[in-house]
Amino acid sequence: MRGTNAAQPRCVALQGTLGVAAHCGIYARRPSVCREVEPSWEFGRISPQCDKARLAHGLPVLTPQDWLEPYDTDEPPLPQAA
Numbered sequence: 001m002r003g004t005n006a007a008q009p010r011c012v013a014l015q016g017t018l019g020v021a022a023h024c025g026i027y028a029r030r031p032s033v034c035r036e037v038e039p040s041w042e043f044g045r046i047s048p049q050c051d052k053a054r055l056a057h058g059l060p061v062l063t064p065q066d067w068l069e070p071y072d073t074d075e076p077p078l079p080q081a082a
């Protein structure tokens with residue numbers, strides 16, 4: 001999360017271009033504070049922190065339609081490809 005307190009916050013672990021193709025470069029080792037933020041609708045509910053972050057970067061909030069139905073109902077849905 002280094003870099004997230006800057007005037008224009010951007011975590012040094014963030015790879016790629018927001019709104020185009022971006023991902024966490026340390027996803028498997030990301031800090032607990034990052035693990036606690038759910039993407040909106042991944043688990044069937046809104047995430048105010050996710051919505052706030054997306055809006056701060058000029059991105060639309062996620063909707064249930066942004067997620068694919070799981071093949072296995074025991075698994076969470078997957079994000080659709082852009």
Ligand code: SF4
Binds near residue numbers: 001011015030
């Ligand atoms: S999830 Fe990864 S890229 Fe996002 S703030 Fe946490 S460490 Fe940085």
